[in-house]
Structure formats: C-alpha cells, structure tokens
Amino acid sequence: MASRSYGQYCGVTTAVELIGERWALLIVRDLLVGPRRYTDLKQGLPKIPTNILSTRLKELQEGGVVRRVPLLHCGLVYELTPYGRELEPIVLALGRWGFAQMGDPQPDDVVTADSLTVALRTAFRMDAATALPPADYELHVGDVVLRVQVSADGLRIAQVQPAGRPVDPKLGGQASTAGDPELVFAAGPGIRRLISGELTPAEAIDQEVLAVVAGDATLLERFAQTFRIEPGVVLAA
Amino acid sequence: MASRSYGQYCGVTTAVELIGERWALLIVRDLLVGPRRYTDLKQGLPKIPTNILSTRLKELQEGGVVRRVPLLHCGLVYELTPYGRELEPIVLALGRWGFAQMGDPQPDDVVTADSLTVALRTAFRMDAATALPPADYELHVGDVVLRVQVSADGLRIAQVQPAGRPVDPKLGGQASTAGDPELVFAAGPGIRRLISGELTPAEAIDQEVLAVVAGDATLLERFAQTFRIEPGVVLAA
DNA sequence: CCGGATCCGAATCGATACTG
DNA sequence: CAGTATCGATTCGGATCCGG
Numbered sequence: 001m002a003s004r005s006y007g008q009y010c011g012v013t014t015a016v017e018l019i020g021e022r023w024a025l026l027i028v029r030d031l032l033v034g035p036r037r038y039t040d041l042k043q044g045l046p047k048i049p050t051n052i053l054s055t056r057l058k059e060l061q062e063g064g065v066v067r068r069v070p071l072l073h074c075g076l077v078y079e080l081t082p083y084g085r086e087l088e089p090i091v092l093a094l095g096r097w098g099f100a101q102m103g104d105p106q107p108d109d110v111v112t113a114d115s116l117t118v119a120l121r122t123a124f125r126m127d128a129a130t131a132l133p134p135a136d137y138e139l140h141v142g143d144v145v146l147r148v149q150v151s152a153d154g155l156r157i158a159q160v161q162p163a164g165r166p167v168d169p170k171l172g173g174q175a176s177t178a179g180d181p182e183l184v185f186a187a188g189p190g191i192r193r194l195i196s197g198e199l200t201p202a203e204a205i206d207q208e209v210l211a212v213v214a215g216d217a218t219l220l221e222r223f224a225q226t227f228r229i230e231p232g233v234v235l236a237a
Numbered sequence: 238m239a240s241r242s243y244g245q246y247c248g249v250t251t252a253v254e255l256i257g258e259r260w261a262l263l264i265v266r267d268l269l270v271g272p273r274r275y276t277d278l279k280q281g282l283p284k285i286p287t288n289i290l291s292t293r294l295k296e297l298q299e300g301g302v303v304r305r306v307p308l309l310h311c312g313l314v315y316e317l318t319p320y321g322r323e324l325e326p327i328v329l330a331l332g333r334w335g336f337a338q339m340g341d342p343q344p345d346d347v348v349t350a351d352s353l354t355v356a357l358r359t360a361f362r363m364d365a366a367t368a369l370p371p372a373d374y375e376l377h378v379g380d381v382v383l384r385v386q387v388s389a390d391g392l393r394i395a396q397v398q399p400a401g402r403p404v405d406p407k408l409g410g411q412a413s414t415a416g417d418p419e420l421v422f423a424a425g426p427g428i429r430r431l432i433s434g435e436l437t438p439a440e441a442i443d444q445e446v447l448a449v450v451a452g453d454a455t456l457l458e459r460f461a462q463t464f465r466i467e468p469g470v471v472l473a474a
Numbered sequence: 475c476c477g478g479a480t481c482c483g484a485a486t487c488g489a490t491a492c493t494g
Numbered sequence: 495c496a497g498t499a500t501c502g503a504t505t506c507g508g509a510t511c512c513g514g
Contacts (some may be wrong), residue, residue: 007346008347010335045245047507049509089330115246234327241506275495313496
C-alpha cells in the first residue's frame with residue numbers, strides 16, 4: 001500500500017510520495033474548491049478510472065491530506081484536511097506555471113467547473129481588486145457557469161447550475177449571491193489569450209473568443225485587469 | 238510520446254503533464270542545484286532506472302523545462318531552462334510541505350548531496366540571516382559534506398568532495414569557499430528534529446543526532462535559528 | 475443514483491544487461 | 495560517459511458489476 005519509495009530521506013521526496021501519483025493533485029485541486037462527493041469528483045475528472053479514484057482517495061487519507069466526512073442522512077463527502085489545504089498556494093503556483101505552456105485545447109479537452117474556478121483563482125490579482133471598483137460577473141464557458149464577484153475583500157466564485165440558481169453552498173462554491181451580475185459573458189478556451197494579455201477585450205470579441213450576453217461590456221476591461229497571468233510570475237500568496 | 242492526457246484544458250493539468258510523471262520532479266530538484274551530467278543525476282537518484290532517467294530527460298526537454306548543453310571537450314550537461322527555473326519556489330514549497338510529514342528514515346533511505354542542499358534551501362530563513370551575524374559551517378551527513386555560508390547576502394552552499402576541496406564550481410554548488418569554516422559538525426537524519434524545532438541543539442547533541450567535529454559549538458544555536466521549518470508555513474519567495 | 479469493488483488487456487515501470 | 499535493449503513485475507485504464 002505504501003507507494004513505491006524513492007529511497008531518499010528528503011522533504012521533496014516525501015511530498016511527491018504523498019501527492020505525486022497520477023491524478024492525485026487533480027483531486028486535490030478540485031477539493032480546494034470545496035468538499036466533494038465521490039460522484040462529484042468522478043464527474044469533475046471525467047477520464048479518471050473509478051478504481052484509481054478510490055485508490056487515490058484512500059492514499060490521500062492515509063497521507064493525512066484528505067478526510068472522509070459523513071453527512072447526516074445525506075451521503076458523505078471528501079474534504080481536505082488543514083494539512084491538505086496548505087497545498088493551496090502550491091497548486092495555484094503550479095497552475096500559473098502550467099498556464100504559460102498551455103497550447104490550444106485538444107479536440108476532446110473539457111473545462112470543468114472546478115478547474116475553471118481554480119484557474120480564475122490562479123489568475124486573480126488582489127492588487128487590481130483593491131485598486132478598481134468592485135465588480136460582479138457571470139462567466140459561461142461551455143456549459144459551466146460561474147458567478148464571479150470581485151471586491152476589495154477578495155474574490156468569491158460560486159458555481160451556478162445551468163437551470164437557475166447557484167448550487168448548494170455547503171458543497172459548491174461559496175454562499176449566497178444576491179442580485180444580478182453586472183456583466184454576463186461567454187467565452188471559449190481562447191479566453192486564455194485574454195488572461196495572458198495576448199488579446200485585449202476588444203480583440204477577443206472581434207475574434208469571437210468572447211461574447212457579451214448581457215450587461216455593461218466596458219466591465220470586460222476591468223475583468224482583464226483583475227484576472228491576468230504574466231509569464232515569469234509564478235509565485236504569490 | 239505525449240504523455241497520456243488528463244483531458245482537461247487547465248493550467249494545473251498542463252503542469253502535471255509536464256512534471257508529474259514519476260521521478261520528474263526529483264530530476265528538477267537536483268537540477269535546481271546546478272547543471273548535472275547524466276551520470277551525476279543517476280548517482281543523485283540511486284534508485285532511478287536508467288531507461289526512465291533517459292525518458293524523463295527527453296520529456297522534460299520537449300516540455301521546455303530542461304535543456305541539453307554540450308560542454309566543449311568535456312561531455313555534456315543537462316540544465317534547467319529559465320522556464321524550468323521558475324519551478325524553484327514551487328519545489329522549495331513542496332519540500333517544506335513534505336517536511337512536516339517525514340517520519341523517521343526507512344532502513345535503506347539515503348541522503349544525497351543535492352537533496353540535502355535543496356533541503357537546506359527550503360529551511361533557510363532570510364530574516365534570521367539578516368538579523369544574525371554571518372556564519373560559515375561545514376555540515377556532514379553520511380558521506381555528504383556541505384559548506385554552508387550564511388550572510389546578509391543570503392545563503393551559499395557548496396558541495397565538498399570527501400577527499401578535500403569543493404567540487405568544480407561550474408558543475409557543483411557555487412564558487413570559491415575561501416578559508417576555514419567556523420563550525421564543523423556531523424548529523425544523522427535526526428537533524429530533521431532540530432530543523433522542526435522539536436529539539437534544541439543541546440538536546441540534539443545529548444541524543445547523538447548531532448556531533449561537533451571542530452570549531453565553535455555555540456554557533457549551533459545560530460544554525461538552528463537560520464534553518465527552521467515551522468508547520469503550516471509552506472510558502473515563501 | 476451513490477459509493478465503490480472486480481476483472482482484464484494495455485501501457486508503464488524497474489532491474490539488469492549490453493553497446494558506441 | 496551516455497545512454498539502448500530486453501523482459502518480468504506493477505500500475506493504469508476501461509468496462510462491468512454489486513450492495514445500499
């Protein structure tokens with residue numbers, strides 16, 4: 001059961017033994033968004049074999065990264081332990097690092113709600129959020145819908161069910177999202193080029209990587225300043 | 238050749254596809270210390286199969302993380318690209334994170350020069366280095382010998398050959414290490430408990446996890462303040 | 475539907491041997 | 495020194511199945 005040892009007494013090695021197996025860090029990524037049920041994880045990681053998911057969850061529990069929490073009369077969820085949650089800055093930094101090397105999407109690549117939520121967190125600039133007025137967006141990518149609220153307090157992201165209102169706050173993103181968003185827009189994977197600064201919002205609309213559905217289109221400028229990944233700037237708290 | 242895709246369009250996923258394969262991040266760890274030849278890497282990773290090492294090096298090159306540099310009349314070395322070097326804060330943070338979960342060493346665990354060098358970097362506290370007077374240590378762990386110089390300018394670590402003087406600056410640690418160290422001491426793996434603050438230097442000597450070979454034993458206090466990993470503090474620049 | 479366990483072929487890894 | 499080749503041992507992936 002103990003994963004094959006690398007035979008070294010070293011912190012990096014220990015870390016890699018804990019979260020270096022295939023799929024493990026992606027499970028952590030999704031749990032960073034919130035507690036998830038077995039089935040949620042399976043949906044969020046469409047290509048993971050079910051036996052691998054179950055094996056990883058056991059290993060992550062043994063490693064003290066994840067714990068299993070029964071919900072009274074409601075099934076059970078997996079969640080990160082405090083120790084597991086310490087991985088957050090590392091996962092976000094890895095997301096920024098990997099962002100630089102992302103090409104265009106493969107034909108059957110998907111964008112999941114959790115991966116997009118984490119991606120927005122990796123790109124979030126607190127400095128821009130404090131310097132600019134608050135903003136309230138609704139972002140559509142594929143059939144994922146996110147309510148993204150930026151203020152001087154920070155970033156709040158809630159996952160919205162295609163049908164109507166945000167998902168159960170206990171499981172999904174965060175708490176209640178009152179009122180209507182100021183800007184609703186839809187994007188394809190090309191939104192990556194907006195985040196990287198390769199495209200301005202105007203160019204993004206021109207090239208149809210982005211489309212305003214409703215609200216104040218000028219807010220796109222603010223969005224582009226708030227969510228931005230510059231090459232070479234991997235680390236942040 | 239493209240590693241099996243996780244099927245998601247996401248920065249974290251891309252990062253894991255680049256450096257998530259078995260052994261890959263440990264190769265990066267060693268290259269963080271300096272350029273290394275194939276054989277150096279093999280020695281620094283005693284349990285890596287040679288075909289895996291060669292496969293990983295190819296993949297890391299394809300991913301733009303590592304490059305192969307011929308040395309005139311001297312063989313060739315692998316080194317991190319600038320993009321690969323951006324992993325440094327991530328690897329150090331992972332080292333700190335894994336440190337918390339390190340138990341006692343397995344019977345056949347080894348401590349290599351590069352892993353110990355990186356471990357000291359993960360534990361290094363710049364705040365302590367600037368607050369305290371400079372210090373110059375020689376640390377022995379197993380048959381690894383490191384010259385560790387701390388000053389307000391930062392940390393310098395050079396690997397010393399068992400025979401005598403530090404290794405070739407071009408390949409090994411850093412440049413010339415003039416004069417003699419102020420303190421020479423030897424440690425076993427239990428030095429982990431000094432770094433974690435679980436043991437004071439005096440207790441460490443009592444319990445024989447540490448032994449002063451030469452020089453000013455009171456410098457051990459300064460060492461313990463300069464190299465320290467507190468639980469929960471994973472991230473630093 | 476939820477939360478897995480089981481089975482099996484395909485791909486990868488690990489150990490050793492061998493080569494320019 | 496810098497790898498390739500080979501081959502058995504593991505792990506992964508895909509599908510199916512099962513108890514609540």
